[in-house]
Amino acid sequence: MTVTRAVAIGCGHYLPARVVENAEFEARIDTSDEWIRSRSGIERRHFAAEGERTSDLAIAAARMALEDAGLAGADIDALIVATATPDHTFPSTASKVQAALGMGEGFAFDIQAVCAGFVFAVANANALIASGQARRVMVIGAETFSRILDWNDRATCVLFGDGAGALILEGQSGDGGPQDRGVLSTVLRSDGRYHDLLYVDGGVSSTQTAGLLRMEGREVFKHAVEKLAVAGEEALSAAGLSVDDVAWVVPHQANLRIIKATAQRIGIAMEKVVVTVQDHGNTSAASIPLALSVASQRGSFRKGDLILMEAIGGGLTWGACALRW
Template sequence: MSKAPDLKRSLIIGCGGYLPEKVVTNHDLAKTVETSDEWIVERTGIRKRHFAAKDQATSDLAVKAALVALQDAKIRAEDLDLIIVSTATPDRTFPATATIIQAKLGNSKALAFDVAGVCAGFLLGLNVADNYLKLGQAKYALVIGAESLTSLLDMDDRRTCVLFGDGAGAVVIEAKNKDEIDNDRGILSIKMQSDGQFHHILYSDGGPSTNGKVGKLRMDGQEVYRHAVTKLTDSAKRMLASYTLTADDIDWFIPHQANIRIIESVAQKLKFPMDKIVLTVQDHANTSAASIPLALWVARLDGRLKPGDLILHEAIGGGLIWGSALIRF
């Protein structure tokens, strides 16, 4: 019988992000749909978002974020052993967008594949990559959340078209022996779960095997809000309890950026002060799988996030799929 591998620790060594050049404000949307800046801000906290250009595919956004993350990590694309991309808006039905990104990066040795977790997709991808690294099956992994959500929006539906934007965020993680890591840094735990009985409250109404169309994003906003608050609060509480932690022990709460009201409600239940929460929803809107890595990148750029900081992430997406992550940066 072969010996079980010594488990390693996954350490985030690089962060990157990219937002398309086109900025669309609430006032811009009010020119084409029955809404207003006041209505959107009051209900969501969103003030603007970025829209990809017509000639920009999801892989183009992802590559730009990946290059920033690789530069931050100080490694080459050729060094990557694993490339995981979370997206609900792939370049094509197949092959995996990750393989297209792999080719654009000039890497020919990594295993590259997509995961589908929608707004929880980045945590799902990070969870998969962490398991590869812990088992010694890869040394360097690139995990990307990238979305061109405007391709799925019904711009006549003011309930959804005001909520979303395009963008990409990425992290590079490295497998290290635990005795090589200072201050217990690295990915400590990621816990994900799903409940498919709620798949109908947030979905695209198209698909290759149903109607052969891409479809448009459809959402029961009240139901999504209700499930988001209860499930995210429960997930975070269980994560903290498993490490005998409280909100006071967390340096930064960096949740999925869907709606400021959801974030505020969860924060109140968890007793997180707002000054310990990284918020980008006002500037990016909901970028689905890209939102957490984009927020991580923003906090790294502005100097808030420092090595050794303890981070709590959480996200929920269509499926429903949701979960939390505890990371010592």
């Protein structure tokens, strides 16, 4: 049976120029490089410059992805930006990226599932391609979380960074089996009962301010390991595959302890896990495509490799995707 698969044909990423080492926080709050590393694995992160917006990061990552794919902006039919830190309440950040890339036609929109946003966006892109609504879809995760951090809260302000990653998916014919290249399965989940575990205390209709990030770290940790492991297993099962088929796991880069605990639970060796959290911190919706692009640039992936992506974020929202490179 011939089916249309959403195949990855290009990726890119962008990090702001400013690098913030853990030591920089020591003069501001009661913390230390050792404390941050031991609890998160993070050593440094990037912060956007004054006046540098989420759309700027997204555009830079998108241009790198276009170059990687040998395409121009006009070759893209649809563009999805996953972000929790948009430039404006409206219009969408995606519309600004669309204009900057020279996409004269097609359509663009934002999606908001916080740290799980990229997985949600890939699922939407896959559906658009499978239904024939679009042939090529660019999916971007981009964040400027430094703009919503409480610099007096040492438990959260040291964890996050800014960045963007982009992935271009193209409709190509497949046999309908697990050996096809492209998106093989996606699993999306959410549970609003856990809203207060990870949220921003502002908003248009509540406080008319952007607000600041609030998190119950221990509770999020407990949910993360269980939900990520289950979602990953469900994505593999839906694709007719098992953990033994996985070449690489590209997880949400939130916390090294979560990454290790999840890998152990699903039976994946850390040698197969892409880890960039030490250099980028938690870049929310940008973390998976950023890690994906970095690993691709390093030459880690080979054609036909099965990649498992998984993420969890505020909402709570979580999900996974099985993609054959």
